[in-house]
Amino acid sequence: MIRPGTGFPTDKATGTTPVAHDAAEVVRLSASAPSLNHLEARSSVCRACPRLVEWREDVADKRRAAYADERYWGRPVTGFGSARPHILVMGLAPAAHGGNRTGRIFTGDRSGDWLYAALHRAGLASQPTSVDAHDGLTLIDTRITLPVRCAPPANKPLPDERDACAPWLARELSWVLPSVRAVVCLGSFGWLAFFDQLRSLGLWTARTPRFTHGAEVEADGFSVLGCFHVSQQNTFTGRLTEPMLDAVFARAVELAAAP
Numbered sequence: 299m300i301r302p303g304t305g306f307p308t309d310k311a312t313g314t315t316p317v318a319h320d321a322a323e324v325v326r327l328s329a330s331a332p333s334l335n336h337l338e339a340r341s342s343v344c345r346a347c348p349r350l351v352e353w354r355e356d357v358a359d360k361r362r363a364a365y366a367d368e369r370y371w372g373r374p375v376t377g378f379g380s381a382r383p384h385i386l387v388m389g390l391a392p393a394a395h396g397g398n399r400t401g402r403i404f405t406g407d408r409s410g411d412w413l414y415a416a417l418h419r420a421g422l423a424s425q426p427t428s429v430d431a432h433d434g435l436t437l438i439d440t441r442i443t444l445p446v447r448c449a450p451p452a453n454k455p456l457p458d459e460r461d462a463c464a465p466w467l468a469r470e471l472s473w474v475l476p477s478v479r480a481v482v483c484l485g486s487f488g489w490l491a492f493f494d495q496l497r498s499l500g501l502w503t504a505r506t507p508r509f510t511h512g513a514e515v516e517a518d519g520f521s522v523l524g525c526f527h528v529s530q531q532n533t534f535t536g537r538l539t540e541p542m543l544d545a546v547f548a549r550a551v552e553l554a555a556a557p
Contacts, residue, residue, distance in 0.1 A: 299358040299372030300401065302343055306371065307431040308378075308401040310339040318344045321462040328465040334473050338376040341447055341466040347459045350448035357394045357449065371401035374448050377470055378403050379441035382477040384554040385422060387413075388488035390527065391446035391455055398449035402431045403442050404528075412528040412543065413442075413484075420547040439554065441474055443467065445491035453529075460491065468495055475499075478520050480550040483509070485527030492522065511542065514549070521553050 302311035317340075318324040324346050331337035345351050358372025375392040392398045396407030404410035405428040414435070417423035422440045427433070446455040446463050455463075483489040489509040496502035501518045513524035525538075525546040532538040 299355055300369060302339075306401055308371070308376070309342065310335055310376075311343050312339070315339045315343055318346045320346050321458075324462055325465050328469040331469060334381050334470065337466065337469050337473075342374050342376050344374050344447065344463075344466070346462050347448065349456070350446075350450060350459055353451050354394075354398050354449045357398055361399075362395050365395065365399060368399065370399045372398060373401070375401065375403050375444065376447065377441055377443035377474075379437035380439055381441075381474065383437075383441035383474055384439040384477060384479050385441075385550050386474065386478045386481045387417075387440065387442040388481060388483045388492050389442060389444040390485055390487045391444055391453065392449045393453070394449045400430045402428070403444055404428060405435075406430055408530055408533070409528045412533055412538075412540075416528075416540070416543045416547055419544060420551055422547065422551070443470060443474075445488060464491075464495070464498075467491070468498055471495055471499065475501075475520070479556070480520060480553040481517075481522045482525055482546060482550050483522060484525055485509075485529070488527075489513075489522075489524055511538070512546065523550055523553075 300306045302315055303313050316327055318327050327340045331340055355372050358370035375397040393407045397403045400406040404413050410428045414423050414428040415426040418426035422438050424436045428435050445467055446460055483492050486509040493502055493506040507515045509524050511524055511526045515522045523546055526532045
């Protein structure tokens with residue numbers, strides 16, 4: 299596991315960064331973060347959910363055989379990309395041997411291969427691959443974030459874990475949403491979490507719209523687009539194809555460019 303302040307490219311924390319040990323401390327430390335960088339640092343050392351802490355660190359300790367010689371990040375993963383994005387992508391949680399290994403969301407796994415290739419084709423990423431946090435990838439007017447910041451067992455966070463993590467996302471959105479013109483929610487989990495956040499921020503009062511691939515909903519100053527998640531379950535079975543993914547990001551680019 300990467301300790302704070304060890305020089306890992308995604309690490310904004312230091313040995314003095316305050317650590318949340320329960321949900322109440324997440325609320326306090328997220329609300330008091332003076333900047334997005336401070337928020338990312340604080341969320342990257344969070345220990346509020348015992349099951350998730352144990353799982354992510356156990357994965358980082360035992361490691362997959364293919365990555366036996368690598369140091370795993372083994373900590374919460376933060377948002378990645380522009381601090382003033384025109385397009386926001388909402389995922390779910392880090393993969394055990396993807397973001398939990400590399401320290402960057404959708405990096406080092408096959409879901410990321412699909413996502414970043416599509417972002418590159420749409421002109422939103424500097425390169426089509428995302429191998430590790432050292433690879434020089436940058437996003438163009440785009441940010442990727444996630445409702446749950448620790449890798450969960452079986453990719454299924456519990457409701458109380460989702461709720462405990464929510465203040466990190468809420469505070470992040472309070473900074474980045476003013477510049478956003480289009481939000482792409484990958485899967486129903488991200489869709490529901492995003493509308494919950496809009497409601498908590500006072501930006502949505504109606505019932506949450508039904509998630510479907512290709513759904514488009516007008517919110518307060520931006521549009522929310524639904525897209526099947528880039529999980530292997532969807533991409534291997536053909537439920538999500540490259541043309542389907544490209545169409546969603548082409549629409550997001552169109553909406554972001556509209557006057």
